[in-house]
Amino acid sequence: MDWIADTSPGDWLRERVDTAWTDASAMHTVVPRGFPAYARIFHPASRSRPVGQPWPPLPYDDHARAWAAFGRSQPQIDTENVTWAQTATTFETRMHPEAQWNRIVGAHDPEQGWQQVRGPEGWQYDAPGEGRMDVAQLAALARLLSPATTTPHHGYAGVWEGYGGLVGFMGETPSRAVLTFSADPTVDDDASLQDRHRAMLGPSTRDPFNNVFRKPTWQPGLLSDEISRGPRLELPQRSYLLFSAGATAFTDASWPDLAPWVSPDEARAWAQTPNVMWPADRAWVVVSEIDFDSTVVAGSAELIAAICASPGLEALPLREGADLTWDGDEVNR
Known part of the structure; x- marks a missing residue:
């Protein structure tokens, strides 16, 4: 799973998603139109x-x-x-x-x-988690996706750029730390510490901790500076970091060990799954929109039927143009 600076393989997505977010087309601001069938996988x-x-x-x-x-x-x-x-x-x-x-x-x-x-x-x-599948869920799905493409080893995975700590940014260093002492061991609340800090700084002509002229500096993220400063796959509603990753890369639940966007210190069960992924032949596309508590798969009728029949997934066939906003459930009023 390597980072890809050339995001042009994702240009076709931009051509098949809607540019305006409306309830009537909410699904297709992030899910491409034009596939024979769709399935909605419900996050546990x-x-x-x-x-x-x-x-x-x-x-x-x-x-x-x-x-x-x-x-x-x-x-x-x-x-x-x-x-x-x-x-x-x-x-x-x-x-x-x-x-x-x-x-x-x-x-x-x-x-x-x-x-x-x-x-x-x-x-x-x-409530179910938003923007990510369960790690084992993705592995079960990938085992169905692999035979549904002519390029199971060649594909792409996009991860939303906005996850905290993922990429570096220009910002200020961590907030100040103040060491204070008190003869009264019972006085340790935050308000008292702040009062004593202000008292300490009162006679001073310069506060080295609160320099209003301090300039932002580069704060590194989990991914390299090259990736952090590199191009994004820009879609109408979201920007993604793009990685090479065929469906076979996710068929085993240990896939987070190889994903560069997953911290080695992060528990595997909480690993971020790709927000968008597709094979090189564009036979299907998987979208885990960051604000959705389910994942949408677009592909052939055969693939969608297999997904909905899989015992490892809770999935139902979804109509094109479905409203997946919080108020879109017209049945349970």
């Missing part, structure tokens, strides 16, 4: 509950003491992955290709929160 969610006791009540701020006592008890927490279909059954909603998680769990007002929702039997349901 999870649910958890304490053993032998219930969760404290919500919201947190109104029940701080209960949550503090809960933490002191150091409860054992059962956690497990759960499918969208299982969740829909639990909340008595309907699973379908254009389902949205907030509707599945009955959270119709986004301002009320839907990332964590309490369900029956004491389970708390945590």
Whole structure:
């Protein structure tokens, strides 16, 4: 998986995605048009509950003491992955290709929160991750993608440039650190430290920690400076770093060990999957849009059927032009 400075292999994507973001075409601002069929792969969610006791009540701020006592008890927490279909059954909603998680769990007002929702039997349901597949999910998908192209060893993977710490940037050095001393061991809150810091600086004519004339300097990222300063694959809504990567590069769940955009210190289970990938023959394309909690695959009818039938994936066939915005679920109103 090597970085590619020449992003022209991705020009065809720009020609087949919409330039304006509207609800009617939201899918195609990031997913190319013109393929015979599409599938939506739903990212796994999870649910958890304490053993032998219930969760404290919500919201947190109104029940701080209960949550503090809960933490002191150091409860054992059962956690497990759960499918969208299982969740829909639990909340008595309907699973379908254009389902949205907030509707599945009955959270119709986004301002009320839907990332964590309490369900029956004491389970708390945590929303699926956005912008990335599960590592094992991608491996299962890649095993279906490989035979669906004439170039299984030759392809491309794009990773969104905006992930924190991925690329270098011009900025200021880390914020200041101040060492203070106090004869009173009980005085250690942030406000007191700030007060003493200001008192220390008051008589001074120069604050070396707060120089308003300090100039931005280059802050390195995980990837090399050459990559950080290099060209991007520019699409209407997103900019990606482009790497060479055929489908076969992802067929084993150990693929994060070879991905240059994955930190060696990062747990493999949390590795970032490509946001867009396709083979050299353009037989299919996979898009994990950073704001979507599902991945869309465009390709042949045979490939889409195989994906939807795979036991390792929760996937449904998707119509072209589907609305995948948070309010696009017209069934679970």
